[in-house]
Amino acid sequence: MRVAMHQPHYLPWLGLIDKIDRCDLFVVLDHVQYERRGWQNRNYIASKSGPVLLSVPVIQRSRNERIMDKLINNDQPWREKHRRTLAEHAYRGAPFFDRFGKDCLSLYDTEWERLIDLSMATTRMLLTGFGITTPIVHASELGDFPGQKSELLAQICAKVGATVMLSGDGARDYVDQGLFQRYGIGVEWQNFQHPEYPQQGRGKDGFLPRMAALDLLMNVGPDGLGLLRAARAPTAGD
Known part of the structure; x- marks a missing residue:
């Protein structure tokens, strides 16, 4: 039984979607410390003029806050900004916008309180779009784990x-x-290989890698999963 684990990300990139697709069970590491200035609350999308960073504002309280406790700062009008950027500057006119745009944009109708709820909503929207059915559990639902780093991960796996x-x-460098x-x-290593695919308004030489996985869904649709799988190198185990 192959298990993968990762912190939840807002509009996750293809590497995380690939990891979820490869495993029999995916564990969301929601009980670990929130990483400031990381990628848990932001990601890039491909606009007509290039990459655009979408960031969800969060409330800064303690440096020791867990991801599951991180609150969104809804005093800032971020939802309308993200909705407008996605619809007007990025994906309106993309081949699969008519099919998946409504589901994507409807996420911004909700005033999310916790970052994790928003992050998982964006993740599940993408998994549904690609047809990925891997079961998902949250580490916080599995009980308490006294270990740290590698031992924590091993205890969750067990x-x-x-x-x-x-x-x-x-x-x-840090997995024991x-x-x-x-x-x-x-332990097996993902050895992720990024696929190239047609991006709206960009020639082959202008391909933008490492965008949110939404970019592949809007441009290629469910068949994007086949491109993701075809690009894989063999899973490596030492």
Whole structure:
């Protein structure tokens, strides 16, 4: 049983969607510390003039706040800004805007209080669009885990019955594979390869990688999942 884990992201990028698609169960790490100036509350979309960063304003309280407790600052008119940018400057006229634009833009009808609820709504919207049905659980729902770093991840894997953890390549420097072995869990590396695809208004030489996965959905639709899978290198295990 292959399990993957990651912090929730607003409008997640393709690497996270790929990780969810590759595993048998995805665990949302909502109980860990919120990362300031990270990617949990923002991402890029491709507009007609280039990348545009969409950021959700959050309320800064303690540096030790957990992701699941992070509140959105709704005193700022961010929802209308994001809705207008997506509809008017990015994806209106894209091949699949008529099919998925309504579901995307309707997310901004809700005044979200917690960042995690918004992040997971954007994630589930994308998974539904691509036809990905991987079960998802939140770490906060699984109980308390006393471990830190690699041991925390190994304890979560053991809790859900994993035999393999699928990890992003950026974690190679801190994942202790020996510790996972003591829990009876193997480690595989995602080795993510970014696909190229037609982007509205951009030639091949102008392709913008690492945009929110919404970009692939709006430009290619559900068939984008096939492009994502076709671009994969073999999953690597050391």
